[in-house]
Amino acid sequence: MIEKVEPIVQVRGVSKIYHVRTSIFRKIAFYALLNVSLEIPQGQVQAILGESGCGKSTLGRIVLDIEKPDEGEILWFGQRVSDLDKKTYKVLRPKIQAVFQDSFASLNPRFKIKEILMEPFVLNYPEEKKRTLEVVSDYLERVGLSKEYLERFPHQLSGGQRQRVALARALITNPSLIVLDEPTSALDMTIQSQILNLLMDLKKQYNLSYLLITHSLPVALEMADKITVMYLGRAVETFHPRLFYKIDHHPYTLLLFSSYPDPFANKPPATLYLRGEPASPLNRPKGCAFHPRCPEVEKICQEMEPPLKEKETLQEIACWKR
């Protein structure tokens, strides 16, 4: 019998509402995420690109079940997270790990690096307790840090070293999927490429999956099997990086790409293309949310929200002009 392999994570029509206080008596609600769906099969890398504040980290937190969606549902290994009984939840929970954007805030300042790394291992592999220190040193070494860091506190590390500790902590429980929120932006290029290679090796070796949240276009293109571009809480395009140069993209995707400062190009990026105020989820424009900044805007864009449509190029786009 062939077992159907369920994706590690499924996100189905998820929305998340936050509130901001405008005065003591008034709060306004806004959508940080709006009807987002995606699927991450085993061994695949799903990258998320998009403007700051468009809901990428929120999506990550929801996938991790740190926050609950207001609409839609999350599935882990084919099972609705909200339906899981306590015991199954406890088994599946450590399978989804994270490296957060603000690595400093996510490492307990009162614990030594040793303790930070030992805790999750002992918790998940109590039977291997004797090997803990050995395993911990091994993982530290894999992310390029020597044993001497075991005795340090987080504030005694540089930004990039902390980031690597956070990565080692995520890897140590042998997860199936890791949410990587800007995992390498604080690292220099040589270590960045070392970490990315490590991630790719681990992926191959253990069939790991990643939800890779990044601002780096070259990193997304190199690592991902699938890239989703978000704008103001919505997915506006999903495409395969291999087809990147061959297909037509969403105007926002084009804007992102044109603002990429390529250090080895002959001229600076075209900032002229940047127009309009940056977007705010607090004041979502009517129609297509991108229309106030879109160079191709037409009447319909100002009136109706374009649906996310599948194309024959293995692509999904939400744009009236495509």
Add this chain to the structure above:
Amino acid sequence: MPLLKVQDLFVTSTENSTYLLKGISFSLNHGEILGVLGESGSGKSLTALSVLGLLPANLKITSGEIIFDGKELLSLSFQELQKIRGKKISIIFQDPLSTLNPVLTVGDQLKEILYYHLGLKGPSAQDLVIKTLREVGIPDPELRLKNYPHELSGGLRQRVMIAMSILCSPKLLIADEPTTALDLTIQMQIIELLRRLNSKLGLSILFITHDLGVLRWLAHRILVYYQGQIVEAAPTEKIFTKPCHPYTQLLFSSYPGREKSPVVVQKHEEKPSKEGCEFWSRCAVACERGLKEKPSLIEIDHDHLIRCFLYD
């Protein structure tokens, strides 16, 4: 006279007396944007903290000079430094969440700074705060004023930090990875803003980043750090067209999508002695001399400094 001159700066840890900065020297001219690249953990942030007198308690400066605007900073008292910090020299830190006050709204924090340094309050303070928030690309600044730091996305927090740092029109801005949490379009906007402040108001900037693209199009000159030392310093154009130090070359060739040099993780059999070159074990060349001798920083061309025996 340069605006900032750092001379032979040594910083050590009081616990095990290892040197974390080993003789850093550079100067930053008026109106210059000086970029700092380098290995993670090489002392870039510690250099910034030294200039501001904000080193953690277990680290200390053992020798060196830091001269800002004609004043020797290391001899100033805490109070005197406090007056310079935030007003004449301001900093954007690497970790926005840990530097913003979690119990104050964004607006209150910004107004506090204005009051402390400029004695500004009331509507004029409010206006300046809103104007600055808008300038750094924060949409709906009137509403965002009322947010607490944890209610902001990573990039918004970063922009609040940037707003904070330019609020009092400083002479020198030290930016420690200010754009790493930002997406490309906002990043470009911040770079444009810094460039504008630089060319219009003559704001000088020490810009620490791992983002080669940002430095390429922003910095006038670049310093490359490796293990507590500067290994290469040159004008931006020059260093990008002809990187000379083997570490700089490795750094550039590690850029995603670039042709990787085959020597990236080469391991050598021999071990350099303590007196040897710091980069030796990762060096593609790994010269004989580097095994037991340390190279010094020498000028190989006009305004181009290198710490490597290949150019000796």
